[in-house]
Amino acid sequence: MTTTFATASTAVSARATAVLAAACALVLGAAVPSSAINSYNATPAPERTEVGALVATWDHDDDPATPDRVDWVCSGTMIDTDTFLTAAHCTSDWPANVRFFVSLDQDVQGALDRAAERHPGDPAAVARAVAVPGTAHNHPAYPGPASDTHDIAVVEVPADRLAARWAFTPAALPKAGALSALGPQGLRETPFTVAGYGTQEARRGPGGHTHPGGGVRMKAPVTYDALNDAWLRLAMTAPQGNGGACYGDSGGPNFATLGGRRTLVATTVTGDSPCYATNVTYRLDSPGARAFLSPFTKLP
Known part of the structure; x- marks a missing residue:
């Protein structure tokens, strides 16, 4: 789901x-300290x-x-x-x-x-x-x-x-087809990081599942899972050292280190409802994304 x-x-x-x-x-x-991204393998991201x-x-x-x-x-x-x-x-x-x-x-x-x-x-x-x-x-x-x-x-x-x-440096966007150019092996070797303000993974309680926290900028490592024309799927399973996105992280960044540079390669869109397995992200190196963005910002 x-x-x-x-x-x-x-x-x-x-x-x-x-x-x-x-x-x-x-x-x-709501009655827990605010946090963002999944609670496992995640850290605050004041530098982002x-x-x-x-x-x-x-x-x-x-x-x-x-x-x-x-x-x-x-x-x-x-x-x-x-x-x-x-x-x-x-x-x-x-x-x-x-x-x-x-x-x-x-x-x-x-x-x-x-x-x-x-x-x-x-x-x-x-x-x-x-x-x-x-x-x-x-x-x-x-x-x-x-x-x-x-x-x-x-x-x-x-x-x-x-x-x-606020003082900030805008995120760098990828070149056209940057993720495809890496190939499966290159993608597996590429470090990815998800960031956002979202809630934690599902917790089971007397009333069913809840997603506590949210509202604080956090980050977590994720790893390559699959690549489609419009989508980059990133694994966020804890045993592999990953964290992951959850509710409230929609639209947030997924960074990759490309050529030694932190690059915003995809945005969080969807995933599994308990927020344990996969972050499905929208590729920013695709023709469709680039065509949409070109009137608003300069593309590499």
Whole structure:
């Protein structure tokens, strides 16, 4: 079973059913310290300042003029000074009044909690306190067929406002066909790292499975599993020393060391629902991804 790795926290469990069905899996575990990525073989990633969280405000009551919900919902990466790369399922099927923001905080959940105390009942003020507003652009062919869902999006943000709050170096993108050029043996020998703000792997409790944590930027090693025209599958099994992605890591980066350079080669899209086995990621060296990205950023 696979599911998209987007999320909404328990604080926003009343989010519209259509949105949840299309893009999100609700996280039920909340009474534990925040963490991200799977709990095994993972470490904090304060140095990955180009990796950020997608924050959203929206409304679902009888007064759509003002938002009544705010939360971080996905992960992503700055690929230049004003372009945040994420997944299209993170920015699709929301209420019409949704607004997106980008935060590069290491602990976005903590920042949201503190802002909520300062701005009670004002989700828009909370979002502005922790993030910079942006405009989302989805791949026009999303959702496509299983062979290539075109699950890729960018959020354009004001470069000056982002730079005034966070220092970062944009992620390097791969050359066309970079992963294919490595071949199976080269891919097996390539170090991969997944990063994001997502939850931990499933834990069984009295009420069934929960996915605790989320909201803190983490990283974990993953290893090559398979390559398709649009997809790179990465193994995240603990016995092999891997970590992995989970809910909330959608849109987040999967880095590889290519020619001695850290390169953003794919974005997290889906995987197995307990978050134990495989991270299915969208290739950024493919013709489709490059065609979509070319109007927004310079490609190698």
